[in-house]
Amino acid sequence: MAQRTRRTVRDLRRDSRAAVLQRLYFEGSMSRQELGPATGLSSGSVSNVVAELVAEGLVEEAGSVESDGGRPRTLLRVNPRSGHLIGIDVGETRVRIEAFDxxxxxxxxxxxxxxxxxxxVGVIVEHIRSGIEEVLAETGLPADGLLGVGIGVPGVVERDPARGSVVHGQTIGWDAVPLEALLRESGGLPDSVPYFIDNGAKTLGQAEMWFGAGRGARSAVAILFGSGVGACLFAEGAPQGQALEWGHLTVHVGGRRCRCGSPGCLEAYAGAEAVLQRWQEAGGTPPEGVDEETRLTALLTAAAPxxxxxxxxxxxxxxxxxxxxxxxxxxxxxxxxxxxxxLVGGWAGLQFGAGFLEEVRAHAVAYSLTHPAAKVTMDLGKLGPDAVTVGAATLPLADFLGRGGRGTTPVQEATPPAWRAALEDRVLN
Known part of the structure; x- marks a missing residue:
């Protein structure tokens, strides 16, 4: 017998709150009258939801506009002071921690x-813990008031019921690292503050899809080009993004050894670390005593002074x-x-693409089938080298908006149906 999904009044209220919050967040100031058609809610539902959100400080009035033949309409907007988030980029050359409103x-x-x-691993955990502590001290924000902490990392991220987010980062030597559990053990934040950990290409892509070059696209692939390369697909079947280990696509059978240990990966030829190695092998002279970003700048300048x-x-x-x-x-x-x-992003992607994106585009078209190549556009990301950090902060933000601005609630064990208890009692007796 097929089971029905029973929706409660609480579910409907949450969805109504989420619809109003998301519309105001992404579309900007709107009146109550505009929110009805925009969300599909009745005027009465809009009024009730708005009253709740205003009372909770999530939404505030933002002036008024003239209406046709009637009283001015009050505009509403999300309150930027109603919650705070932290985004973290565990990158190839640094760990960046940012606090946001x-x-x-x-x-x-x-x-x-x-x-x-x-x-x-212990170094990364300490960097994250101390970095969070530093930005909280600088802003004066209480730790228990955070909506959440988002973290973008290299590798595959899986959710383990017992240990939380587990990272499989073969190129950085991480084998099933229980990063979330380790952060909890570090004592950096109270248990009430959730962590959201995901692949860095996915966080970059979500930021570009929400606020940057991907806005309005029905499907897009975001490219994270740094020391290595990665990608994430956003499409109808993957609206929240599907991280792709694109850097480990084989492009040269029996080719150069990749950081992952396999021969011929794309990352072994196109990641910034590999590109700089190839330049040195070809007789180039990368500057010494500087970071990878500075060395890549030197290479690009030498190639196109x-x-x-x-x-x-x-x-x-x-x-x-x-x-x-x-x-x-x-x-x-x-x-x-x-x-x-x-969408091409990441610190190396933005540097490389500024001068050579047209060459990349020409080769992509030459190696592609004509029909799909004619339909795709290729652009640099608009959010700069910090897009991974911004995208990491969108992880707890998306969760909060999806719950209609409600805080996390403890998971309750499901109550078994009454018939099961009755039959088990008969068997035992």
Whole structure:
């Protein structure tokens, strides 16, 4: 017998609150009269929900506008002071921690550099704990008032019922690391503050889909190009995003050894770390004693100098090869997924794409089937190198908005149906 999903009054109230909050959050100020058609709720439901949200401080009045032949209509907006979030990017070269208000305006930030890709788990946990402590102290925010902490990490993230979010980061030497449990044990935050941990390409993509170059797209692939490369698909079947280990697509059988241990991965040719290694192997001279971002800048400058001097042949060759590898990798995504847009982000992606995106695009078209290639656009992300951190903060924000602005509630054990208890009692007797 098919089971029915029973919706309670509480479910309906939550959904109504979520509809109003989300509309005001993403569309900006609206009147009560506009919220009805926009959300599909009756005028009475809108009035009741708005009254609740205003009383709780989640929504506030924002002036008024003239109406046709009637009284001015009061505008409503989300209250930026109604909640605070923290977003964290566990990147290849640093851990970045930022505090945000409810509208994702930055309040404070701090960074913890990573020495030569040192991903020792205890070090990362301490960086996160102390970074949260620092931004809270700077802003004066109470820890127990946070709506949540979002964290973007390299690798595959799975949810374990007992240990919370577990990270499988093969390229950084993490094998089933129970990051959420370790953060809880560190004592950094009270148990009432939830952690949301996900793949960094997914957090970057969600930020671009919500606020940046992906807005309005029905389907898009977000590319995170840093020391390594990753991707995330956003489409009708994956509206919350599906992280893709795109960097470990084989592009050269028997090729260079990747950080993951396999030969011929895209990341072994197109990740910033590998690109710099290839430049040095070709006779280039990357500057010493500086971080990876500065070395990549030097490579790009050598390949396309802005002062009128001749390009360095080794640098130019490496850049041309990298553009072709990236284009071929993107062609695989275009043929398989047929996205409407491709968004290139990450610190290396923004640097590389500023001068060479057209070359990458040309190679992607050349390696793709004609029809899907003609339908896709390719652009740089609009949110800059901090997009992963902003996207990480959207993880707790999305959860909060989806629950209609309600706090987390403890999970209750399901009560078995009465017939089961009765029959078990007969069997026992």
């Amino acid at each position: 409810f509208t994702l305006s930055e309040l404070a930030r701090t960074e913890r550099p990573l020495a030569e890709n040192l991903y020792e 802005q002062d009128g001097s001749e390009p360095d042949p080794a640098a130019r060759t490496v850049i041309r090869e990298t553009a072709e590898y990236l284009g071929a990798g993107l062609a695989g995504l275009i043929n398989l997924l047929q996205p409407e847009r491709i």
